[in-house]
Amino acid sequence: MLKTRKPQAPGSRIFLPAAVIFFWRFIGILISSPYNSPLCVLTLCAMRSKLVVGNWKMHGSLAVNAELLQAVRDGAGGLRTEVVVCVPYPYLAQAWTLLEGGAVSWGAQDVSEHDQGAWTGEVSGAMLAEFGCRYVIVGHSERRSFFGDTDGVVAAKFLAARRAGLIPILCVGETLAEREAGMTGEVVSRQLDVVVQASGIEAFAAAVVAYEPVWAIGTGRTATPDQAQEVHALIRGRLCAENAVIGNGLRVLYGGSVKPANAAEIFARPDIDGGLIGGASLAAADFLAICAAT
Ligand code: PGA
Numbered sequence: 118m119l120k121t122r123k124p125q126a127p128g129s130r131i132f133l134p135a136a137v138i139f140f141w142r143f144i145g146i147l148i149s150s151p152y153n154s155p156l157c158v159l160t161l162c163a164m165r166s167k168l169v170v171g172n173w174k175m176h177g178s179l180a181v182n183a184e185l186l187q188a189v190r191d192g193a194g195g196l197r198t199e200v201v202v203c204v205p206y207p208y209l210a211q212a213w214t215l216l217e218g219g220a221v222s223w224g225a226q227d228v229s230e231h232d233q234g235a236w237t238g239e240v241s242g243a244m245l246a247e248f249g250c251r252y253v254i255v256g257h258s259e260r261r262s263f264f265g266d267t268d269g270v271v272a273a274k275f276l277a278a279r280r281a282g283l284i285p286i287l288c289v290g291e292t293l294a295e296r297e298a299g300m301t302g303e304v305v306s307r308q309l310d311v312v313v314q315a316s317g318i319e320a321f322a323a324a325v326v327a328y329e330p331v332w333a334i335g336t337g338r339t340a341t342p343d344q345a346q347e348v349h350a351l352i353r354g355r356l357c358a359e360n361a362v363i364g365n366g367l368r369v370l371y372g373g374s375v376k377p378a379n380a381a382e383i384f385a386r387p388d389i390d391g392g393l394i395g396g397a398s399l400a401a402a403d404f405l406a407i408c409a410a411t
Contacts, residue, residue, distance in 0.1 A: 167384070167411035168325065168368050168391040170286060171202040171398025172226060172254060182208055186215040188401035193220045198391065198411040201252050202398065203286075206240055209248040217249065224252030224283070227260055230273035232280065242281025253278050254393075256288045256308070258331045268308055272315035279320050286325045286393065287312060288372070289352070293332035301330075302351055309355055318359035326352055326369045327393040333373025335395055342383050345371045349388035377406035384411045 171189075182204070193200040203224045204212050212223035229239035245253055255278060256271035266274070271287070278285040289308040291301045305328070313321070328348050330340050340348075349369045357364030371383055372393030383389055391411050397403040 165366065165368055165390050167198040168370060169198055169200055169404075169408045169411060170224075170252065170254075170325075170327075170370065170391070170393045171200075171404055172257070172372075172393055172395050173202065173204050173398060174226065174259070174395060175205060176399055177205060177208055179208075179211060182211055183215065185399070185401055186212060186221075189404060190216055190219040190221050192401060192405040193408060196220070196405075196408050198408050200408050203252065203254050209245070209250065213249040222251040224250045224254070224286075226254045226257065228253045228255065228274050228278050228281075228283070228285075230270060230277050232277065242277045242283050246281045246283060250283060252284045252286055252325070254286045254288060254327075258288060258290055258329060258334060262331070268311040269315075271308070272312045275312050275320070275324070276316050279316065279323065284323055284325060286327050286370070288327045288329050288393070290329040290331050290334075290373075296330065296332065301348060305348060305352060306355055309352060313356070313359060318356065318363055321356060321360075321363050321367055324367070326356075326367060327372050328352060328369060329372035329393060335374070337374050339374040339376075339379050339383070340371070342386050342389075345383055346386035346388055349386065353388050375407060377403050377410065380407040380410035 186202070189200065189202060199222070200220065201222045201224055202212065203226045206225060209223065209225065216223055225240070225245045228242050228245060229236055231239060232241055232243065242253070255274040256266060260266040261271070275285045275287055289305045291304040295301060295304050309326070328345065332338060333340050349371065352369050353364050353367065356367055368390040369388060370391045370393045371389050372395070375383065375392045375394050376397050380392065384391065392407060394404060394407055397407060
């Protein structure tokens with residue numbers, strides 16, 4: 118008896134070869150370029166670990182810090198987020214003593230652009246490194262507006278931090294007048310570009326950027342998650358244009374009146390990798406709640 122082949126639906130004859138071709142093309146795209154392929158980009162985005170940094174500014178005393186540091190150390194133990202506190206210079210030794218061996222790192226709020234010499238009142242990157250600092254904030258808007266840190270000085274401080282093996286947290290952000298004039302993108306791009314030109318994009322492989330709209334710092338007025346995400350995407354896009362691996366791997370923090378009540382919504386945005394926290398970092402419960410919201 119002759120075997121008859123079952124009639125096939127017309128579509129199924131081309132379905133299998135088409136699926137195979139599609140699959141191989143997809144694999145080809147994924148591995149096409151080591152830097153720009155979707156696989157690389159997706160991997161880097163997924164690899165960006167969250168980071169929350171407390172900026173104590175000029176607050177604290179030995180007694181108050183001891184309680185705060187102990188509570189943060191105890192509370193941060195079980196968190197997946199990386200936690201850092203940037204304390205005033207005189208308290209670096211105390212932070213070192215109380216935090217060493219735990220999950221919380223410490224850093225400073227500024228660094229000299231010079232390595233050593235007759236610079237009264239300045240503190241070098243090597244000195245910070247000697248006190249166990251891992252991070253240092255550069256270009257905070259309070260330094261820019263009250264202490265004359267120009268874009269050029271900020272770039273020099275960024276370089277000094279890198280020379281000392283520290284991870285600079287580069288702050289950028291527009292004033293209210295600049296935002297209202299529609300200049301946010303221009304201002305943030307300029308602040309970034311000066312540093313990229315001075316240090317080269319490769320230096321950003323060991324750096325963090327913090328977007329801090331000046332009008333949101335210490336004012337209780339936060340950028341909406343949409344406003345923040347828009348600028349974070351701009352920052353990442355600008356750095357990706359120089360080097361996609363570094364841009365996609367870079368952690369970009371949001372800062373400006375982050376509180377336990379608004380943190381989760383802000384941190385949920387795709388280009389926001391954590392926060393730089395001022396006022397709320399002075400109360401352990403608030404700071405830890407923000408860290409837990411990442
Ligand atoms: P804020 O400060 O959280 O008190 O607004 C943020 C900062 O200045 O880094």
